[in-house]
Amino acid sequence: MRYKAVSLLATAAIASLALSSCASGGGEEAPLDPDADLTKQSLVVSIWADYSPADLAETFEAETGIPVTIVNHATNEDIMGKLTAGGDSGIDVAFVSGQYAQALNEAGLISSLDKALIPNESNLYEEATQLAYDPGNNYSMPYAWGTTGLCYRSDLVAAEPTSWNDLLTPAPDVTGKTTMLATERWMALPALKQLGMSVNTTNPDDLAAVKEQLLETKPTLLAFDDTTFYTKLVSGEASLTQAWDGWCNYGIAEDPNIKFVVPSEGSDLWTDTMTVLKTSKNKEAAMAFINYILEADVQSWVAENILYKVPNEAAMAAVDPAILEAYPNLQMTPAELLKQEVIVDVGEFSPEFTKLATEVMAAG
Amino acid sequence: MATQSPTPGVVPRGARRGWAALPFLTPGTLVLALFVAVPLLLVTSYAFFERGRFGGVVYTFTLDNFVRLADPLYLNVIATSIGTALIVTVLAVALGYPTALVIVRLPPKWRTIALIAVLLPFWTNFLIRTYAWILLLNNAGWINQGLQAVGIIDEPLKMLYTQPAVIIGLLYMYLPLMVLPLYSSLSSQDAQLTEAATNLGSNPFRVFRTITLPLSVPGLLTGCVFVFVPAMSNFVIPELLGGGKTVLIGNLIRDQFLKARDWPFGAALALVLTILLIALIFAQQSASRRVIEGPRERKVKRDA
Numbered sequence: 312m313r314y315k316a317v318s319l320l321a322t323a324a325i326a327s328l329a330l331s332s333c334a335s336g337g338g339e340e341a342p343l344d345p346d347a348d349l350t351k352q353s354l355v356v357s358i359w360a361d362y363s364p365a366d367l368a369e370t371f372e373a374e375t376g377i378p379v380t381i382v383n384h385a386t387n388e389d390i391m392g393k394l395t396a397g398g399d400s401g402i403d404v405a406f407v408s409g410q411y412a413q414a415l416n417e418a419g420l421i422s423s424l425d426k427a428l429i430p431n432e433s434n435l436y437e438e439a440t441q442l443a444y445d446p447g448n449n450y451s452m453p454y455a456w457g458t459t460g461l462c463y464r465s466d467l468v469a470a471e472p473t474s475w476n477d478l479l480t481p482a483p484d485v486t487g488k489t490t491m492l493a494t495e496r497w498m499a500l501p502a503l504k505q506l507g508m509s510v511n512t513t514n515p516d517d518l519a520a521v522k523e524q525l526l527e528t529k530p531t532l533l534a535f536d537d538t539t540f541y542t543k544l545v546s547g548e549a550s551l552t553q554a555w556d557g558w559c560n561y562g563i564a565e566d567p568n569i570k571f572v573v574p575s576e577g578s579d580l581w582t583d584t585m586t587v588l589k590t591s592k593n594k595e596a597a598m599a600f601i602n603y604i605l606e607a608d609v610q611s612w613v614a615e616n617i618l619y620k621v622p623n624e625a626a627m628a629a630v631d632p633a634i635l636e637a638y639p640n641l642q643m644t645p646a647e648l649l650k651q652e653v654i655v656d657v658g659e660f661s662p663e664f665t666k667l668a669t670e671v672m673a674a675g
Numbered sequence: 676m677a678t679q680s681p682t683p684g685v686v687p688r689g690a691r692r693g694w695a696a697l698p699f700l701t702p703g704t705l706v707l708a709l710f711v712a713v714p715l716l717l718v719t720s721y722a723f724f725e726r727g728r729f730g731g732v733v734y735t736f737t738l739d740n741f742v743r744l745a746d747p748l749y750l751n752v753i754a755t756s757i758g759t760a761l762i763v764t765v766l767a768v769a770l771g772y773p774t775a776l777v778i779v780r781l782p783p784k785w786r787t788i789a790l791i792a793v794l795l796p797f798w799t800n801f802l803i804r805t806y807a808w809i810l811l812l813n814n815a816g817w818i819n820q821g822l823q824a825v826g827i828i829d830e831p832l833k834m835l836y837t838q839p840a841v842i843i844g845l846l847y848m849y850l851p852l853m854v855l856p857l858y859s860s861l862s863s864q865d866a867q868l869t870e871a872a873t874n875l876g877s878n879p880f881r882v883f884r885t886i887t888l889p890l891s892v893p894g895l896l897t898g899c900v901f902v903f904v905p906a907m908s909n910f911v912i913p914e915l916l917g918g919g920k921t922v923l924i925g926n927l928i929r930d931q932f933l934k935a936r937d938w939p940f941g942a943a944l945a946l947v948l949t950i951l952l953i954a955l956i957f958a959q960q961s962a963s964r965r966v967i968e969g970p971r972e973r974k975v976k977r978d979a
Contacts, residue, residue: 386933388933388934388936389933391730391936392730392932392933395727395730395731395936396730396731397731414728417728418728487833490918493914493919494934495934529920532918532920533836533918534835534836534918534919534920535918535919535920536918536919543813546813546815547814547815548813548814548815658728659728661935661936662726662935662937665930665931665934665935665937666748666935668930668934669748669752669922669927669930670748672919672920672921672922672926673748673751673752673755673921673922
């Protein structure tokens with residue numbers, strides 16, 4: 312769920328990738344060798360920028376002897392472009408959100424995980440092994456998870472928001488001071504939940520109703536914003552924003568008046584996961600990498616420094632209580648998260664969501 | 676010997692000259708083929724196939740992508756893009772022409788400094804420059820703070836995340852591309868022409884209207900194309916300064932490739948954009964040729 316403004320610059324790169332020829336990959340997978348000499352393997356790991364410890368490569372190599380190169384992608388779409396362009400992307404481990412892992416698996420591009428080589432999976436919450444996009448974590452291992460809600464300046468709103476309706480039909484004091492997410496699935500989410508529909512709907516009538524609502528909402532918005540909404544809250548330009556929980560924490564870090572709430576109609580549960588590419592020639596090392604990430608102290612670093620919840624029970628137990636105190640949404644329990652709807656890939660229906668977003672954004 | 680050419684030797688000599696030039700032509704031809712022809716052909720061909728489930732293309736022929744273009748939604752986006760780019764171009768002429776004229780009239784030392792000043796923004800990453808506009812224009816930004824401090828306004832003006840903000844951003848970004856061709860066209864004019872006109876009693880306005888302006892038309896048209904083309908396809912500024920509330924064709928194409936994973940439709944949109952812009956460049960070239968030749972030469976040519 313992490314986006315960078317620089318992603319815009321990546322377009323040129325993607326466009327050129329789009330032009331590269333489409334070779335066919337795949338073939339039968341060789342079984343993993345538990346006794347493989349890992350020091351003879353090396354890894355290329357692609358992850359969102361600033362989403363892992365800066366010294367991850369060094370600490371991992373010190374512990375396992377496996378040299379690893381970390382490369383960054385800006386968005387899910389960015390890494391999907393690389394992985395689906397055909398041939399060997401040169402990437403061994405890719406971090407993608409759950410619904411994208413699901414799509415990659417259906418496309419036959421990622422390997423099943425060898426659980427014998429990932430004993431640290433036992434650190435995960437039970438709930439994190441049964442998520443709808445990949446029950447049993449057969450081909451994806453959760454790294455961080457969270458939900459979408461309202462991030463607001465408690466000192467600038469007359470009434471604390473509790474419902475998606477507070478965003479969709481804003482009160483006069485916040486009109487013109489609200490933002491919504493621009494990525495299609497999340498742009499549709501508030502209206503879908505408000506209307507009692509599923510975030511994973513594949514019914515065109517549902518989207519038609521969402522469109523009607525969003526066209527009413529659009530004139531009341533300050534902007535559609537995926538990346539800088541929390542700075543707008545800090546500056547006071549915006550007072551109520553639709554936000555991913557982890558991003559709201561960046562605002563809270565700068566202004567304690569900023570608060571986060573999951574609206575009463577419910578929301579989504581998104582997960583960022585680790586996957587191993589079928590084209591990887593270093594699968595044993597890749598499993599060792601995933602196992603290393605699931606260590607309690609590695610993932611508690613993520614919760615403490617990136618301010619995202621991690622689905623790792625041992626890691627969450629190790630998080631500094633002062634940080635949990637400062638960022639209340641880190642305290643959400645797995646049970647509370649599981650009350651939200653797990654976002655999954657909608658396959659052939661996904662262009663309809665894109666079209667909806669285009670229609671709403673292009674409307675006069 | 677009826678088949679022999681009346682000027683024997685011309686063809687072989689020409690051919691030999693062609694071969695001799697080969698080492699010099701090869702790099703340029705390769706660059707053009709690799710970076711222009713191949714990508715263009717690929718994009719063109721993608722537009723006629725079906726989308727892959729996870730991006731990429733499935734090689735089944737279809738014209739569906741072009742049928743979808745006729746959707747009023749997309750036609751509207753194309754029309755908005757043309758409209759926005761036109762406004763930006765007109766404003767760039769209005770601002771750029773006087774600027775270029777002033778620079779040409781400066782003493783040589785100051786001229787260099789002025790030209791560097793025009794180019795200076797290009798030395799900074801354009802994302803950073805766009806963020807600077809966000810700082811200036813937002814409700815709690817410097818312009819609003821300044822106006823409120825001196826008491827001109829009570830409530831902050833809503834400037835950021837509007838259509839005018841997009842136009843300001845595009846204008847700022849591409850204004851140098853208007854000034855530079857105009858400068859080069861104005862500075863290469865023969866000063867004796869204006870001198871002669873003045874000596875023969877023309878007032879400065881007439882000199883400008885009958886000599887300076889017509890002679891600068893090719894530079895003006897080049898500048899217009901330089902501004903119009905990128906302004907039409909930019910997708911960063913509508914997103915950052917327009918707050919995502921304005922969609923231009925560049926955003927649409929980017930979204931097809933990066934978000935919708937619908938490469939063929941993105942390719943079809945890109946193809947339409949390319950054709951529009953090529954047509955524009957041809958129009959520009961024939962217009963400036965017409966202006967350079969003038970009505971008299973055209974008549975001479977026609978009669979010949």
